[in-house]
Amino acid sequence: MKVALVGIGKIARDQHVPAINGSKDWELAATVSRHGSVDGVEAFADLDTLLAERPDIEVVSLCLPPVPRFDYAVAALRAGRHVMLEKPPGATVAECHALEAMAREAGVSVYATWHSREAAQVNQARDWLKDKRLKSLKVTWKEDVRRWHPGQEWIWKAGGLGVFDPGINALSIVTEILPDAIRLTAASLEFPENRETPIAASLVFAHPHGADISAVFDWRQEGDQTWMIEAETDDGVLRLTEGGARLSINGETAAEQDADGNPLLGEYPRLYAKMAKLVRDGGIDMDLAPMTLVADAFLLGRRVTVEPFEE
Incomplete structure (x- = not known):
């Protein structure tokens, strides 16, 4: 499946890009960022352009800070794309409930990821x-x-x-x-x-x-x-x-289980494997228990x- 990565900062470069490139489920087909890019991958400056020009990209993975993330998620869901959310999944609990409702209405998957659970x-x-x-x-x-x-x-x-x-x-x-x-x-x-x-x-x-x-x-x-x-x-x-x-x-x-001294080794590959299963099964995972406590x-x-x- 083709995925677009939105927000090319430290966590995207260190974790998301290697996890996608190492997966049999995913192809990193595009990036969206005002300042960053990934060598060899088509880059867009804004999400609306990507959604209009690349209807073949099924999944949007959002690595933006939580405050601006909601508007990006809404745009992707309205365009019929599956959405993967970095933690925390939003700036407010209400935003997250709204995204889940939108995903259900659109018939697409949305995944609130918690990498430490992996x-x-x-x-x-x-x-x-x-x-x-x-x-x-x-x-x-x-x-x-x-x-x-x-x-x-x-x-x-x-x-x-x-x-x-x-x-x-x-x-x-x-x-x-x-x-x-x-x-x-x-x-x-x-x-x-x-x-x-x-x-x-x-x-x-x-x-x-x-x-x-x-x-x-x-x-x-x-x-x-x-x-x-x-x-x-x-x-x-x-x-x-x-x-x-x-x-x-x-x-x-x-x-x-993972013994090369990297505490995050395996976490993001497991997240992307779960996202692949959600997309295939038409599932949604928006567990907000950690966010509720915060x-x-x-x-x-x-x-x-x-x-x-x-x-």
């Missing part, structure tokens, strides 16, 4: 936890924003999510591996005085069976980067590290002003 050990963690009694779960997601998001000013603007841009990855894993739904009960969000989005957050959740669940996100981490989920159960302790790429249960390390954090969270952040 990390190598997430499925094994989910399977192990499904019949255990959970006592506690703690998320520690700490990284250096200067290292991972250099020069990305949009992420500090309203709608850019700030530290929840990586934090939502953790929540996508949590909502995938837990057999029971959780809800937010308290949050503290730290906003640099010169920024519109938070640089750190602490969250507390309610679990239907009383387990203690919390999360700490921080973008000021220097040195070792930490992406860890630790769950204590009646049958021992499960620990997911490196964003779900590594797993240990009661101190025993699970066999590595929205609730902004609704319920206590705002704390901290020192300015400078790149």
Whole structure:
């Protein structure tokens, strides 16, 4: 199938392009970007022109920041194209519901992707936890924003999510591996005085069976980067590290699925394989559980002003 990639930035170059080029399901047929392109691939400056001139392209994959993404998705859906959405799938929950309704009306597929759910050990963690009694779960997601998001000013603007841009990855894993739904009960969000989005957050959740669940996100981490989920159960302790790429249960390390040192290896190829299946089956996947928790954090969270952040 032919796919057009819209938004040629870091995530597109690092993850989407290699995943598409390495897939037997996909051909990267065109790109849309005002500033970027991919060697050997037809480039368009705007989506409307692509939709008009390339009716043979069935799928549009949107790698834009969340705020402008809705209008692009609407245009693609109205043109009868299947749409794949980078995380988070929109700037608001209402936007995402609207896109799903439009896709259903048009009879096309739309996919809200959560790449961290495709990390190598997430499925094994989910399977192990499904019949255990959970006592506690703690998320520690700490990284250096200067290292991972250099020069990305949009992420500090309203709608850019700030530290929840990586934090939502953790929540996508949590909502995938837990057999029971959780809800937010308290949050503290730290906003640099010169920024519109938070640089750190602490969250507390309610679990239907009383387990203690919390999360700490921080973008000021220097040195070792930490992406860890630790769950204590009646049958021992499960620990997911490196964003779900590594797993240990009661101190025993699970066999590595992707072992070349790249924590994201395999995630985007698996996303594109799922998108291919959705298109073939006429399916829709718009799970918004991670986004709902983030929205609730902004609704319920206590705002704390901290020192300015400078790149």
